[in-house]
Amino acid sequence: MTNLIIGLGVVLILIILYLLFRVSSLVGLARKRDVKTEGRVDSSNKINAGMFLGFTIVSLVVFFWYSFAYFDDYNLPVASVHGAWTDTLFWITMGVTVVAFSIISVVMAVFVYKYQHQEGRKAKFYPDNHYLELAWTIIPAIVLAILIFTGLRAWNDITSPAAADAEVIEVIGQQFAWTARYPGNQDNMLGKYNYKLIDAVNEFGLDLTDKNTFDDFKSLELHIPKDKEVLIKIRAKDVLHSMYIPHFRVKMDAVPGMPTQFKFVATKTTQEMRDELDNPGFNYEMACAEVCGQAHFSMKMTVVVEEQEDYDRWKQQQEAWLKQNPDYIKKVPAALREAAMIKAGLQEAPGVVVAAGN
Amino acid sequence: MATTDINVHPGVHHHDDHGDDHGHHEGNFWTNYVFSEDHKVIGKQFLITGIFWALMGGTLSIIFRLQLGFPEANLGWLRPVLGGWISEQGKLDPEFYLALVTMHGTIMVFFVLTAGLSGTFANFLIPLQIGARDMASGFMNMLSYWFFFLASVVMFISLFLETGPASGGWTVYPPLSALPQAMSGSGLGMTLWLVSMALFIVSTLLGGINYIATIINLRTHGMSFTRLPLTIWAIFFTAIVGLLSFPVLFAAALLLIFDRSFGTSFYLSDIYIAGEALAHSGGSPVLFQHLFWFLGHPEVYIVILPALGITSEIISTNSRKPIFGYKAMIGSLLFIAILSFVVWAHHMFVTGMNPFLGSIFMLLTLIIAVPSAVKIFNYVTTLWQGNIRFTPGMLFSIGMVSYFLTGGITGIFLGNSAIDIQLHDTYFVVAHFHLVMGSAAFFGMLAGIYHWFPKMFGRMMNAKLGYIHFWITFIGVYMVFFPMHYIGIAGFPRRYYSWTNFETFSGFFDLNMLVSIAAFATFAAQFIFLFNFFYSMFRGPKAPANPWNSNTLEWTTPRNPQHGNWPGEIPSVYRWPYDYSKPGAKDDFIPQTIPHSETPESNLPHETELIRLESTGTQGAVVVEKKD
Numbered sequence: 001m002t003n004l005i006i007g008l009g010v011v012l013i014l015i016i017l018y019l020l021f022r023v024s025s026l027v028g029l030a031r032k033r034d035v036k037t038e039g040r041v042d043s044s045n046k047i048n049a050g051m052f053l054g055f056t057i058v059s060l061v062v063f064f065w066y067s068f069a070y071f072d073d074y075n076l077p078v079a080s081v082h083g084a085w086t087d088t089l090f091w092i093t094m095g096v097t098v099v100a101f102s103i104i105s106v107v108m109a110v111f112v113y114k115y116q117h118q119e120g121r122k123a124k125f126y127p128d129n130h131y132l133e134l135a136w137t138i139i140p141a142i143v144l145a146i147l148i149f150t151g152l153r154a155w156n157d158i159t160s161p162a163a164a165d166a167e168v169i170e171v172i173g174q175q176f177a178w179t180a181r182y183p184g185n186q187d188n189m190l191g192k193y194n195y196k197l198i199d200a201v202n203e204f205g206l207d208l209t210d211k212n213t214f215d216d217f218k219s220l221e222l223h224i225p226k227d228k229e230v231l232i233k234i235r236a237k238d239v240l241h242s243m244y245i246p247h248f249r250v251k252m253d254a255v256p257g258m259p260t261q262f263k264f265v266a267t268k269t270t271q272e273m274r275d276e277l278d279n280p281g282f283n284y285e286m287a288c289a290e291v292c293g294q295a296h297f298s299m300k301m302t303v304v305v306e307e308q309e310d311y312d313r314w315k316q317q318q319e320a321w322l323k324q325n326p327d328y329i330k331k332v333p334a335a336l337r338e339a340a341m342i343k344a345g346l347q348e349a350p351g352v353v354v355a356a357g358n
Numbered sequence: 359m360a361t362t363d364i365n366v367h368p369g370v371h372h373h374d375d376h377g378d379d380h381g382h383h384e385g386n387f388w389t390n391y392v393f394s395e396d397h398k399v400i401g402k403q404f405l406i407t408g409i410f411w412a413l414m415g416g417t418l419s420i421i422f423r424l425q426l427g428f429p430e431a432n433l434g435w436l437r438p439v440l441g442g443w444i445s446e447q448g449k450l451d452p453e454f455y456l457a458l459v460t461m462h463g464t465i466m467v468f469f470v471l472t473a474g475l476s477g478t479f480a481n482f483l484i485p486l487q488i489g490a491r492d493m494a495s496g497f498m499n500m501l502s503y504w505f506f507f508l509a510s511v512v513m514f515i516s517l518f519l520e521t522g523p524a525s526g527g528w529t530v531y532p533p534l535s536a537l538p539q540a541m542s543g544s545g546l547g548m549t550l551w552l553v554s555m556a557l558f559i560v561s562t563l564l565g566g567i568n569y570i571a572t573i574i575n576l577r578t579h580g581m582s583f584t585r586l587p588l589t590i591w592a593i594f595f596t597a598i599v600g601l602l603s604f605p606v607l608f609a610a611a612l613l614l615i616f617d618r619s620f621g622t623s624f625y626l627s628d629i630y631i632a633g634e635a636l637a638h639s640g641g642s643p644v645l646f647q648h649l650f651w652f653l654g655h656p657e658v659y660i661v662i663l664p665a666l667g668i669t670s671e672i673i674s675t676n677s678r679k680p681i682f683g684y685k686a687m688i689g690s691l692l693f694i695a696i697l698s699f700v701v702w703a704h705h706m707f708v709t710g711m712n713p714f715l716g717s718i719f720m721l722l723t724l725i726i727a728v729p730s731a732v733k734i735f736n737y738v739t740t741l742w743q744g745n746i747r748f749t750p751g752m753l754f755s756i757g758m759v760s761y762f763l764t765g766g767i768t769g770i771f772l773g774n775s776a777i778d779i780q781l782h783d784t785y786f787v788v789a790h791f792h793l794v795m796g797s798a799a800f801f802g803m804l805a806g807i808y809h810w811f812p813k814m815f816g817r818m819m820n821a822k823l824g825y826i827h828f829w830i831t832f833i834g835v836y837m838v839f840f841p842m843h844y845i846g847i848a849g850f851p852r853r854y855y856s857w858t859n860f861e862t863f864s865g866f867f868d869l870n871m872l873v874s875i876a877a878f879a880t881f882a883a884q885f886i887f888l889f890n891f892f893y894s895m896f897r898g899p900k901a902p903a904n905p906w907n908s909n910t911l912e913w914t915t916p917r918n919p920q921h922g923n924w925p926g927e928i929p930s931v932y933r934w935p936y937d938y939s940k941p942g943a944k945d946d947f948i949p950q951t952i953p954h955s956e957t958p959e960s961n962l963p964h965e966t967e968l969i970r971l972e973s974t975g976t977q978g979a980v981v982v983e984k985k986d
Contacts, residue, residue: 008837008872009872009875012830012833012834012837012876012879015829015830015833041747044748044821044822044825045746045747045748048748048753048825049746049748051829052756055832055833059836063840066844067844070844073844073848073865073866074844074845074847074848074866075847075848076847076848076849076862083780085776086776086777086779086780089774089776089777090771090777090780093770093771093774093777094771096770097767097768097770097771100767101763101764101767104734104735104738104763105760105763107738108737108738108741108756108759108760108763111738111741111742111744112741112746112756115677115741115742115743115744115745115746116746116748117745117746117747117748118745121745122678122745122939122946123677123678123679123743123744123745123938123939123946124679124742124743124744124939125679125680125938125939125940125941126679126680126682126739126742126743127680127681127682127683127684127936128682128683128684128685128686129682129683132735132739133683133686133732133735133736136731136732136735137728137731137732140727140728140731140732141725141728144724144725144727144728144770147724147770147774148720148721148724148774151720151774151775151776151777152717152720152721152776154776155713155716155717155720155775155776156713156717158776158779159713159716174630175540175631195628195629195630195635196635198630198635200633205630234710237629237630237631238533238537238540238629238630238631239533239534239537239540239629239631240531240533240534240643242708242783244783244851246780246849246862247862249779249780250779251708251779251780251782251783252708252710253708253709253710255642255643255644255709255710256533256626256627256628256629256643257626257627257628257629257639257640257641257642257643258627258642258643258644258710260709260710281861282861283861285860285861285862287851287860287862287863288851289782289783289784289851290531290783291456291526291527291531291534291853292534292540293453293456293534293540293541294452294453294456294541295452296456296853296854296855297452297853297854297855297856297857297859298859300859300860
C-alpha cells in the first residue's frame with residue numbers, strides 16, 4: 001500500500017513537473033508576449049486533449065486494479081441475514097453503474113481526443129435528435145426502475161414488524177456511551193421508563209411503579225443470540241445518536257423523545273467470525289454514526305453474538321438492576337415491594353405451594 | 359412592453375434615452391466600487407468575497423485533513439494561530455475538529471457555492487446576456503450583496519469566539535445545536551451562526567427576486583425565452599428554487615432560536631443532560647431535519663444548476679457546436695428543479711421516520727437520476743464531431759462533467775434506502791457529495807471565471823497557468839475523493855476525529871494519508887489561480903472584443919462596459935445563442951445580433967421565413983423596449 005501511495009505521489013509530481021516545464025512561456029506573461037489573436041489555437045490544445053485521454057485510461061486502470069487487488073481491505077464481512085441482501089443489492093448496483101461509468105468515461109475521453117481542434121475542419125451542426133434523446137431517457141429509466149423495485153422489496157422486508165417471539169433488547173445512547181437494557185429473566189418484558197426519573201444511579205429512568213421493571217438488567221456489552229430475530233428498541237437521553245453495527249449492516253438513529261427500532265438476525269457468532277478472519281481478538285463493534293459532540297468518535301459498545309444456549313446462560317448470570325441498587329426498593333409502591341424483592345432476586349421466592357394455597 | 363419600474367434609484371429606467379448618460383456617470387469611489395448599484399460591480403464583489411471564503415473554507419479542511427491523514431503528528435506549530443485549540447501535547451482539540459468540519463461545510467455550501475457562484479454569475483451575466491442595462495432593481499441588488507457581507511462578518515467573528523464557532527455539523531441538528539450543555543460550540547457560536555444564516559437568507563431572497571424579475575421583464579427586443587442562453591435558464595430555475603426553499607430554512611432557524619432562547623419545545627423533548635432533566639416536552643428533532651432538508655436538498659441543486667448552465671454554454675462555445683438538445687437541457691433543468699423539492703427525506707432514511715415514507719422518497723430520488731443522465735449524454739454528444747478548443751474554461755467544464763458523472767452515479771447507491779442503511783453517514787457519502795455537488799460546482803465556478811474574466815476585467819488570464827491549475831486540481835480532487843469511496847464501503851463513519859478506538863475502522867492509514875497529501879497539493883494549486891487572477895486583473899494582456907468567438911450578447915459590449923452596458927441602443931436579438939458551425943456560414947459562429955436576412959447562405963428553411971418578420975419588427979415580440 002505504501003508503494004501505491006509513493007507511486008501515485010510520484011505520478012502526480014511528474015505531471016506537475018512536466019507542466020511546469022511547459023511554463024517557459026510563463027516568462028512571456030511578465031513580458032506581455034502572450035497576446036493571443038482571436039480564436040487561434042496553439043500546441044497546448046493537443047497536449048490537453050492527450051492528457052484527458054491518458055488520464056481516463058490511467059485512472060480507470062488504477063480503479064479496476066485497486067478494486068480487485070485490495071478487495072478484502074475495504075469489503076467488510078457481513079454477519080446478518082438482511083446484510084447479505086443489501087450487500088447483494090450493493091454489488092448489483094455497482095455492476096450496473098461501473099459499466100455505465102466506464103463506457104461514458106471512455107466515450108467522453110475518446111471524443112475529447114478525437115475531436116480536438118484541427119485547422120480547417122468544421123464541427124458538425126447537430127442541434128438535436130429526438131430518437132437518441134428518447135433512447136437515453138428511457139433506458140436509464142428502465143434500469144433505475146429495476147433497481148428501485150429490488151431495493152423497495154429489501155427495504156420493506158427490513159422495516160417490516162418484528163416477529164412476536166423476537167428477542168427484544170433496549171439500547172440507550174447518551175454522551176458518550178451506549179448501554180443496553182434487557183427485559184429480565186422473569187417476565188421477559190421491558191418495564192416503563194420516564195426521562196424525568198433519570199438520576200446518577202437510575203440511568204434508565206426506570207419507572208418502578210411498573211412491575212415489569214423489577215427484573216430488567218443492564219449490560220455494557222450487547223449480547224445477542226445467533227440465528228434468532230433480535231428487535232433493538234433504541235432511544236437517546238440527550239442528543240441524537242445513531243446505532244451503527246457495521247458487520248450487521250445495521251444503522252438507526254437514537255432520537256430523544258422518539259423511540260426507534262431495528263430488527264435483524266445475526267448469522268455468525270463472534271467466535272465464528274474470529275475463526276473466519278483468523279483474528280482471535282476480533283469483536284463486533286457498535287459505533288455512533290450521528291455527530292453527538294466532543295467524544296462522538298469514541299462511543300463504542302462491544303457486541304457479542306453467541307449460540308442460543310450460551311446466550312441463555314449469560315442472561316441467567318445477570319443481576320437485575322434493582323438487585324444491584326437495592327436502595328431504590330423504596331421507590332416501589334408498598335403493595336408491590338415484596339413482589340419486586342422476589343422478582344429482582346433480592347429475596348427467595350416463598351414456596352410456590354404456599355403462594356398457590358393463598 | 360414598458361420596463362418595469364420598481365427601481366428606487368432614478369438612474370436606471372427609460373433605458374434607451376438614458377444609455378449614453380451611463381458612460382459619463384462619474385461617481386465617487388464609494389458609489390462606484392463600494393455601494394455600487396451596477397450589476398457588474400456587484401457581481402465582482404460577490405466573486406471576491408466568494409474567493410475569500412473559499413480560501414477560508416479550504417484552509418479549515420487542510421487543518422482537519424492534517425488530523426485525519428497524520429493522526430500521530432505534533433501540531434504544536436499551529437499553536438500561534440489556533441492557540442488553545444491545540445493541546446499542550448500538540449493535539450487538535452476534538453471539539454474544535456467538529457467546529458472545523460461544521461464551518462467548512464457551512465462556508466463552502468452557502469458562502470462559496472451559493473453566494474460566490476450564483477451571486478457572481480447571476481449578477482454579472484443576466485443583464486449582459488439578456489440585453490438589459492442593469493438588474494430590475496439595482497438598489498435591491500446592492501442590498502443583497504451587503505446583507506451577504508454582514509452575514510459574512512458575523513460568521514467570520516464566530517470563528518474567533520473562545521467557546522468556538524458552531525460545531526454540530528453544517529446541518530446543525532438539534533438537540534446538539536440547541537443545548538450549550540451538549541457542546542461548547544452550541545453556545546454563542548451557534549447563536550452567531552443562526553444570525554448569520556438569517557442575514558444570508560435575506561440576501562439570497564433579495565437577489566433571487568431580482569434575478570427572476572429581470573429575466574422575465576428586461577429581455578431585449580427579440581430575446582424570447584427560447585433564445586436565452588442556458589446560463590440564464592439555469593440561473594432562472596436556481597433563483598426560483600432558492601426563493602421557494604430558503605424561507606423554509608429561515609423558519610427552521612427561527613424555531614431553533616425560539617427553542618434555544620425562549621424555552622419553546624419545537625425540536626426538544628425528553629432530554630436528560632448534564633445531570634438535569636429538561637422541561638422541554640413534545641418537540642421532535644426529526645421535524646427540524648424535515649425542515650432543514652426541505653431547503654437542504656434544493657440547496658444542492660441551487661449549487662449545481664448554475665454550474666450546469668455555465669458549463670453548457672462554455673462546452674458549446676468551445677466545441678464550436680450547438681449544445682445538443684437545447685430543449686432537453688432546459689427540460690432536464692426544469693425537471694431537476696421540480697424534483698428537488700420532493701426528495702428531501704432521502705437524507706433521513708435511518709432517522710426513525712416512517713419506513714413507508716422512505717419507500718416514497720427512494721422512488722422519487724432515483725427518478726432524478728434520469729434528467730441528470732440526460733444532461734451527461736447531451737454534454738458528451740455536444741463534444742461529438744466538434745472542433746474542440748481547450749481553453750482553461752473548457753477544461754474546467756469538461757472536468758465538471760466528469761465529476762458530475764463520477765459523483766452522480768454513486769447517488770444511485772445512496773438513493774436506495776436499503777443500501778443506504780449501511781452507507782449513510784460514512785465516507786461514501788462524503789465522496790459522493792464532494793464530487794457531484796462540491797467539486798462539480800466549484801469547477802463550474804472556475805470555468806465561469808476563466809471564461810468571463812475578459813468581460814469582467816477587460817484583460818486575459820494566462821492560459822498556460824490555467825492549464826497547470828486545471829490539471830493539478832482535476833487530478834488532485836480525484837485523488838482526494840475517489841479513495842473515500844473505499845473508506846466508506848469499509849464502513850468508516852464521517853465526522854470522526856480519529857478511528858483508532860474501533861478495530862473495525864483501524865485500517866486505511868495509507869489511503870487517509872494519500873487523501874490528505876492530495877488535498878494539500880490541490881489547495882496549493884489554487885494559489886496559481888489566485889496569482890493568475892489578480893495579476894491578470896491589472897497586468898494581463900488586453901482582451902479582444904470577443905475572445906472566444908462566442909455568440910452571446912455580452913461580447914457585443916465594449917471591452918470595459920460602463921454602467922448601462924451598451925453605449926448606444928441595446929442590440930436586438932434575432933436567433934438562438936448556439937449557431938456554431940452552421941452549414942454554409944462563413945465563420946463558425948453567428949452572434950445572436952445578426953439577423954437572418956444577413957445570412958441567407960446558412961438559413962434553415964424555417965429561418966428564411968423569419969426574415970419577413972425581422973423587417974417588420976414584430977418578430978419575437980415578447981419583450982420590446984419602450985422607445986421614448
